[in-house]
Amino acid sequence: MTPLSSHGVTVGLPAGWEGEIFNRAPEVDGRSLSGPDSSGEVARNVVHLANFALPAERGDFGSGAVELMNSGALLVILFEHGPESVEMALFARKGVPQLDPDEFHPQQMQRTLSGQSGRQIFFNEAGRAFCLYVVLGSHRQRQMLVPLVNEVLATLDISEI
Amino acid sequence: MTILVSALTVVVILLTIVVIGLLRSHGEMLRAFNELGVTFGHDGEHDHDSATAPLPAQPRTPLHARDRVAEGTGDGTVYDISGTTPRGGAQAVGLQNRNERTLLAFLTSGCATCRNFWDAFRNDAALPRSVDRLVIVTKSNDEESPAALANLAPNDHAVVMSSKAWDDYGVPVSPYFVLIDGATGTIDGEGAASTWTQVGSLLSRAEADTEAENEHRIDADLRAAGITPNDPTLYPTGRDT
Numbered sequence: 169m170t171p172l173s174s175h176g177v178t179v180g181l182p183a184g185w186e187g188e189i190f191n192r193a194p195e196v197d198g199r200s201l202s203g204p205d206s207s208g209e210v211a212r213n214v215v216h217l218a219n220f221a222l223p224a225e226r227g228d229f230g231s232g233a234v235e236l237m238n239s240g241a242l243l244v245i246l247f248e249h250g251p252e253s254v255e256m257a258l259f260a261r262k263g264v265p266q267l268d269p270d271e272f273h274p275q276q277m278q279r280t281l282s283g284q285s286g287r288q289i290f291f292n293e294a295g296r297a298f299c300l301y302v303v304l305g306s307h308r309q310r311q312m313l314v315p316l317v318n319e320v321l322a323t324l325d326i327s328e329i
Numbered sequence: 330m331t332i333l334v335s336a337l338t339v340v341v342i343l344l345t346i347v348v349i350g351l352l353r354s355h356g357e358m359l360r361a362f363n364e365l366g367v368t369f370g371h372d373g374e375h376d377h378d379s380a381t382a383p384l385p386a387q388p389r390t391p392l393h394a395r396d397r398v399a400e401g402t403g404d405g406t407v408y409d410i411s412g413t414t415p416r417g418g419a420q421a422v423g424l425q426n427r428n429e430r431t432l433l434a435f436l437t438s439g440c441a442t443c444r445n446f447w448d449a450f451r452n453d454a455a456l457p458r459s460v461d462r463l464v465i466v467t468k469s470n471d472e473e474s475p476a477a478l479a480n481l482a483p484n485d486h487a488v489v490m491s492s493k494a495w496d497d498y499g500v501p502v503s504p505y506f507v508l509i510d511g512a513t514g515t516i517d518g519e520g521a522a523s524t525w526t527q528v529g530s531l532l533s534r535a536e537a538d539t540e541a542e543n544e545h546r547i548d549a550d551l552r553a554a555g556i557t558p559n560d561p562t563l564y565p566t567g568r569d570t
Contacts (some may be wrong), residue, residue: 183409183426184425185409188421190414220427
């Protein structure tokens with residue numbers, strides 16, 4: 169397992185997997201802001217994990233990466249919401265979830281791509297609120313692919329920051 | 330007139346001494362750079378050890394095969410890389426079990442020769458034909474300045490700060506390049522170069538060497554099986570003449 173740790177998130181990646189943990193700060197004129205921007209947008213912690221080469225430039229929910237996925241590809245995204253979200257019903261699920269292949273559906277993609285499917289789950293852990301978004305390169309192969317995602321999720325450790 | 334000729338003679342002698350001194354100094358500098366593994370032009374090529382990949386042991390193909398300058402001390406194993414990023418996050422790059430050829434560029438923020446590469450990568454230098462992606466690896470933030478790297482880092486290539494990766498791949502000097510074939514899990518070549526153009530030509534040459542080696546190996550296998558040139562079994566549908 170290759171360790172990856174930052175911003176209170178630690179994960180172990182199987183051989184050949186890669187990922188990035190980063191803080192997406194709002195920007196004005198290409199400069200990152202330490203506080204909220206004029207629309208109230210604040211910095212978000214984002215985790216991208218994949219078993220294929222992630223492009224250097226990609227969106228928080230995988231735009232730029234999902235287009236590169238072949239049938240065996242997997243993309244796991246954790247997107248942290250603000251602390252005010254922890255008490256919301258949407259994030260009531262406690263702890264990092266394990267996924268059921270039958271809960272994946274092409275219509276759960278942020279943007280529908282032929283053959284792919286996705287799954288989105290909201291949860292809280294260590295007083296932090298997250299959206300977990302997983303994309304499978306092939307919906308047909310979900311029975312084989314989802315256990316690989318669950319292996320990675322089982323190594324995920326989220327701590328208070 | 331005599332005074333003028335004498336004065337000119339003295340000037341010529343002095344200039345000759347200065348030129349000889351400059352040439353000697355230049356030679357000493359080049360020799361020192363060579364000892365450090367930093368190379369210029371076509372003199373900067375070195376050969377390699379025969380370290381092997383993690384799966385079946387295979388000889389490592391030299392990125393270039395001339396005079397030895399700097400030799401990596403890695404064991405030939407392909408390691409995934411994990412470290413921090415100049416912007417304060419963490420990043421891991423998978424290199425094993427991948428159907429890609431990745432070029433690792435080991436750079437520092439301080440070395441003058443590395444500046445050529447930072448500039449080239451920021452200006453969208455095209456990747457060589459045989460390379461699918463480029464990953465820049467620097468030392469960790471206890472040996473590097475994240476702020477300096479953030480200014481140098483290109484937007485469209487990953488930059489990972491990992492001293493462990495330098496140790497894993499036995500990087501002897503910077504800039505240093507390691508070409509990894511993810512499909513076979515082997516290191517296809519490695520070495521030092523002073524410009525991006527030179528890296529491209531070295532990779533092209535390494536690729537040509539590999540193709541020539543493959544052709545030679547296939548010929549040897551066929552001969553061992555009793556199949557010689559012009560053997561009828563090579564032309565099952567009849568040979569065009």
